[in-house]
Amino acid sequence: MIRLEHIDKRFGDHHVLKSIDLALAENSVTALIGPSGSGKSTLLRCVNLLEVPDAGRLVLGSTALTLVPGKAPARESVQAIRRKTGMVFQNFQLFPHLSVVANVMEGLVTVQRWDRPRARKRALELLDRVGIADKADAWPTTLSGGQQQRVAIARALAPSPQILLCDEPTSALDPGLAAEVVEVLRSLAAEGTTMLMATHDLRLAATIAREVVFLSDGEIVESGTPRDVFTRPREPRTASFVATITQGLPEDWKRPA
């Protein structure tokens, strides 16, 4: 069970997340959509505590953490939450001084204290899983963006997280390379990987998400299946947002003009 309860976050006077409540279906994908600046990245970063919410409660399986205003969470609680999450960033964020396989092994060796042969075996399995085992000993900078993002996905999955957080995983890629990454994410979704994904790519959301959550100005305006949110939005704010970005949706999903 993964739940966010009353998650609140301000940056100075800017109230970026306003009491967000979200229950994530396990073994399925939830896509966060919304205008630029609506708080999607901040919400993802609150789940793994890259940003510490000012208040609210996070529940990731057996680990629950209540955030108390003005009080930093205990280090052990932060580590417990982080161990249950993996994150994929828009710009891959691979370690440039490490080979591809060493990037995937890094967390297993330094955080989980696995011995190197065991970590390498796991890393090679994951590189194979994302279709890039032949690049194991290459340097990240010699890879295409799509290949780098696949390495980043393998790295995020290495510690077997309960949830994969994806922050605009395809938006730095041109369409051909984005399609490679979509395919990997689609097959992970089909295998039951639980994901929370911020994306401007409605086609990606429509392809792999079971639920779409529309965020506007730090609030959840509405949520539902991709088809419902994209073709039958209930709220005017959702309707006007969706109308601006229907490109990429299946033809029969587009709202009549």
Ligand SMILES: Nc1ncnc2c1ncn2[C@@H]1O[C@H](COP(=O)(O)OP(=O)(O)OP(=O)(O)O)[C@@H](O)[C@H]1O
């Ligand atoms: N570390 C920070 N310090 C101050 N303000 C921040 C910080 N991080 C985000 N913000 C602000 O919080 C708001 C929400 O940002 P966020 O990146 O979460 O939005 P988003 O919906 O992901 O946007 P985009 O679609 O453009 O990525 C924005 O106004 C942003 O400028």
